[in-house]
Amino acid sequence: MERAAPDWLRGQVVKYRGRRTPGGMPARLTLPGATVTMIVGWGDPLHLFGAGESESAGGAWYSLVGGLRTSPVLGGYRGSGQAVEVDFTPLGAYMCLGISMHHLANETVHPDELLGKRWTERLTERLAAAPDWEARWALLDDALASLLADGPVPSPVVAEAWSRLSARHGGMTLGELAGATGRGGRRLQVLFREQIGLPLQSVARILRFQRALTLPYGSHGSLAELAAACGYYDQAHLNRDFKALAGLTPAQLCGLANQTPLDGTAAVEGSRTSVFNR
Structure with a gap:
């Protein structure tokens, strides 16, 4: 399940994606690309392997932010989990996350470290309680609008x-x-x-x-x-x-x-x- 970013977010976000795994899924190899990915999940965690240049990605993640990478990452679910993914443009990530992006290069961190534990918990609770994917997309729209309003303006x-x-x-x-x-x-x-x-x-x-x-x-x-x-x-x-x-x-x-x-x-x-x- 996925949805393109709304028009007002097109310069900052490429798309939203939703994943539901009823009982595990095959490992997926994610190749280096020019987007920064945020995942907010609930249920069983996502397991990442083969982090390449950085060891930060390895382990189990319910939610994460992954910066631009120069090596692939292998990941998959062992149990039943759900998650939404936001694919940011690099400048969109800079505007929403408000940090120097080199801190995320070849790294994976928890959103708590960037946006605060309360922000992640509140969004996760709302996403999990939403009745369908359209409602989740609307929640993401609102959350990102708030981040952009307070974020830095790129050069x-x-x-x-x-x-x-x-x-x-x-x-x-x-x-x-x-x-x-x-x-x-x-x-x-x-x-x-x-x-x-x-x-x-x-x-x-x-x-x-x-x-x-x-x-x-x-x-x-x-x-x-x-x-x-x-x-x-x-x-x-x-x-x-x-x-x-x-x-x-x-x-x-x-x-x-x-x-x-x-x-x-x-x-x-x-x-x-x-x-x-x-």
């Missing part, structure tokens, strides 16, 4: 740089973005770290990776053609980035997709996982 420079970089699927260099925004590269890097979370080059790499996941492999005939269409220097470059971000080559990821559910979160288009199917 117009970062907003412009993010818009340009995401529109080009990561296909701009630091120098090109600095020239387009009229700011020095060093200043742009500082702002990206604070309000997006990862260095600009890492964000560009993730966007390019997500572009490769989103384009249908079969329509390009070969991985070399897919690599060229996505802005990689060559197929070897594509293979290196896939290995770095997913821990697998494109061929290995394609094989895994036939066995394990994948969740690849794109900046604008949301979850795309069927990319490697011919």
